[in-house]
Structure formats: C-alpha cells, structure tokens
Amino acid sequence: MTTLEAVDGFERSVLAANAPLAGLFESSAVAGAARMRELAARTTFPSWPGATSASKLRAAAHEAETFAILDEYAAAAQELLRPADVERWQALVVDAQRRAGRGVLTDELGCSTVGASLLRDRLGWRPFRSPQRSRIRCECGYAADGVLPKVLCDECEELLLRRWVAEERRLLRGMPAYAEEVALVIERTAEKQAKVFQTPGDDLYSEAFGQRKAGGRRLAKLGRTHRVELERLDLRRWSSFIAPFTSAARPSVKTTVAKVGRRGLGAAAITELVLCADEVSNRLSARILAERTGARRK
Incomplete structure (x- = not known):
C-alpha cells in the first residue's frame, strides 16, 4: 500500500x-x-x-x-x-x-x-x-520539501506564477463585468510593452518595466472603483503567492511583483507579461546577433 x-x-x-x-x-x-x-x-x-x-x-x-x-x-x-x-x-x-x-x-x-x-x-x-x-524538474528543492529557498529555480518560479494567475482568473470569473475591465488593462499594458521592443533603444527592459508599473497603477484605480465588490472576495490564497516571489530568480519578476503585487486582481497577469517580454527580448537579441555575424562575414 x-x-x-x-x-x-x-x-x-x-x-x-x-x-x-x-x-x-x-x-x-x-x-x-x-x-x-x-x-x-x-x-x-x-x-x-x-x-x-x-x-x-x-x-x-x-x-x-x-x-x-x-x-x-x-x-x-x-x-x-x-x-x-x-x-x-x-x-x-x-x-x-x-x-x-x-x-x-x-x-x-x-x-x-x-x-x-x-x-x-x-x-x-x-x-x-x-x-x-x-x-517536477526542480533544482531548488522547493518542490520536494515546500521550504522556500533563497532563489527559486525556473521550474518552481513558473509553477508558482501559473498558480497565481489561475487563482486570479478563478476569482475574476465570479465578477464578469469587473473581469472584462481588468482584461482590458492587461491587453493595453501588453500592447504598450510590445511597442517598446519595436523601437530601437539602449534600455528597453526598463521601459517595459515602466509600462508594467503603469498597468499596476491602472489596476489599483480600477480596484478603488470596485472596492465594495472586492471586499466580499476571499483573497487569502491569491495573496499568499506574493511573498514567495521575493525569491524569484528573474530580477524582472521580483521587481514587478514588488511594484504591482499589492495593486489587486490583475497583478498576476501583469507579472506574467515579464515572460512575454523575455521572449520578445530573446528574439530581438538573437536577430541582432545574427545580423552582426552576417555583417562580419561580409
């Protein structure tokens, strides 16, 4: 047995x-x-x-x-x-x-x-x-013993983020009208973040972080408007995901959670945009490297 x-x-x-x-x-x-x-x-x-x-x-x-x-x-x-x-x-x-x-x-x-x-x-x-x-392909020990390490491995960090986003969606499904407003903030933040990487610059990552912070402020304003409805929600589990990200391996995840984590529902989705930014940034870096390599060969 x-x-x-x-x-x-x-x-x-x-x-x-x-x-x-x-x-x-x-x-x-x-x-x-x-x-x-x-x-x-x-x-x-x-x-x-x-x-x-x-x-x-x-x-x-x-x-x-x-x-x-x-x-x-x-x-x-x-x-x-x-x-x-x-x-x-x-x-x-x-x-x-x-x-x-x-x-x-x-x-x-x-x-x-x-x-x-x-x-x-x-x-x-x-x-x-x-x-x-x-x-779980865990390298930090968190998946085995549940003890938060000094630095989370990528696998556990992404697992925690997925859980946080899923709990956020679960709560929002019970408030359809508010959920649509939150989704609009996320969509606009994602669009503005994407535009950052379409423009040449030396500090694109900081600019993208700035867009995520701005998105967090819009969420906070939205939350104040719906304060009465939100007071009826049990946010204990949603809130419990915030503290572990102090051990996030990605500095951008850690700083984003620190800035938007207390802004209310939508903060998990804003944080997930870090992964989208990483993906775009990696593609951009690969393209620049390929162009430079091709130029040298010529």
Missing part, C-alpha cells in the same frame, strides 16, 4: 462511520462536479495576453477550482470531525507528500481535512497518480 492509498483508506473508514460527514462529502462532490463542468466551458475567461500554453492553463484552472472546493469542504466539515481523526489524517498527508517529493503541493490537501483526497479524485485532479505530473 502506498502512502496516498493509506490516506484514502483512512478517509473511507472515517466516512463509513460518520454519516453526516459522508452526506457532506457526497453533496460537495456533486456540486464540485457541476462547477468543473462550468469551468470547462469558461477556462479562458477572462481572456488576456499571457505566456501559458492552453494545456497548462487548463491544468492550473482545474487545480485552482479544486483547491477552492476543498477549502469550502473543510470549513463545512470542521464541526463534524473528531480532533483525533483530523490529527491522524494530517500526519498521513504530510508523510504522503514527503515521500512523493511533492511538498510544493501542500496547499492542496494540507489546508483541507479528512475526505479531501477522495474528493479531489472525484473532481478529476490526481497530482500524485497522473504520469504527466509525477515529477
């Missing part, structure tokens, strides 16, 4: 002996499945320029919705569980995550409670069992 199977087995035994919890589990699974069907039709909303592939976008969106469902289940299950069962479950989860080298995923189960592993399976999210997710 694997450690995750031990978690599942323990959950089944508790659910079998606790009828109210079993009822909550089943209703959460049914409601969660309906939410996943709705998500499948709206994964790309709100739409804005980004650096994430369609497949990774879908996976990150599924993960974010799963976490929200597990979090709501845990809040409702709290009064139905014995403390001893919760403690035993937490110990099994920690051991399973440690043995699987998936410490970076502790927010998925570690923030929920007994029944979360089986509920996650019912929702179709199986990070430990899926071959394509069996390993």
Whole structure:
C-alpha cells in the first residue's frame, strides 16, 4: 500500500462511520462536479495576453477550482470531525507528500481535512497518480520539501506564477463585468510593452518595466472603483503567492511583483507579461546577433 492509498483508506473508514460527514462529502462532490463542468466551458475567461500554453492553463484552472472546493469542504466539515481523526489524517498527508517529493503541493490537501483526497479524485485532479505530473524538474528543492529557498529555480518560479494567475482568473470569473475591465488593462499594458521592443533603444527592459508599473497603477484605480465588490472576495490564497516571489530568480519578476503585487486582481497577469517580454527580448537579441555575424562575414 502506498502512502496516498493509506490516506484514502483512512478517509473511507472515517466516512463509513460518520454519516453526516459522508452526506457532506457526497453533496460537495456533486456540486464540485457541476462547477468543473462550468469551468470547462469558461477556462479562458477572462481572456488576456499571457505566456501559458492552453494545456497548462487548463491544468492550473482545474487545480485552482479544486483547491477552492476543498477549502469550502473543510470549513463545512470542521464541526463534524473528531480532533483525533483530523490529527491522524494530517500526519498521513504530510508523510504522503514527503515521500512523493511533492511538498510544493501542500496547499492542496494540507489546508483541507479528512475526505479531501477522495474528493479531489472525484473532481478529476490526481497530482500524485497522473504520469504527466509525477515529477517536477526542480533544482531548488522547493518542490520536494515546500521550504522556500533563497532563489527559486525556473521550474518552481513558473509553477508558482501559473498558480497565481489561475487563482486570479478563478476569482475574476465570479465578477464578469469587473473581469472584462481588468482584461482590458492587461491587453493595453501588453500592447504598450510590445511597442517598446519595436523601437530601437539602449534600455528597453526598463521601459517595459515602466509600462508594467503603469498597468499596476491602472489596476489599483480600477480596484478603488470596485472596492465594495472586492471586499466580499476571499483573497487569502491569491495573496499568499506574493511573498514567495521575493525569491524569484528573474530580477524582472521580483521587481514587478514588488511594484504591482499589492495593486489587486490583475497583478498576476501583469507579472506574467515579464515572460512575454523575455521572449520578445530573446528574439530581438538573437536577430541582432545574427545580423552582426552576417555583417562580419561580409
């Protein structure tokens, strides 16, 4: 028996002996499945320029919705569980995550409670069992132990950014009108950043950073306009992604988060534009190098 199977087995035994919890589990699974069907039709909303592939976008969106469902289940299950069962479950989860080298995923189960592993399976999210997710090519140790290193490796940095953007999209899907306004800010910021690299200059990267900061200010202004609506949102998980970027390997990611991270929803998307800038900058550098090499050969 694997450690995750031990978690599942323990959950089944508790659910079998606790009828109210079993009822909550089943209703959460049914409601969660309906939410996943709705998500499948709206994964790309709100739409804005980004650096994430369609497949990774879908996976990150599924993960974010799963976490929200597990979090709501845990809040409702709290009064139905014995403390001893919760403690035993937490110990099994920690051991399973440690043995699987998936410490970076502790927010998925570690923030929920007994029944979360089986509920996650019912929702179709199986990070430990899926071959394509069996390993993260981590070089900083964060994926294995969940301890934030001095400097994140590129793999973990991009994973955290995808998660942050996915949680941002999840929150915005519940506010369609506001989401459209945020998307417009992102689109215009991306356009202005792209224009920076179309004009010759010695400090294009700083100019691009300036456009991202300006985008952050526009988001802050938008947030003040919708302050009452935003006060009703639970931004705890969205906010939790900000601090880890103090260990970002890319200086541009670190500085962008420092400037726009507190500007409100849309900040994750603005930060993702760093990756778009990197891609454009790399293409531009390669073209200039090729032109210079060709000139020397002549």
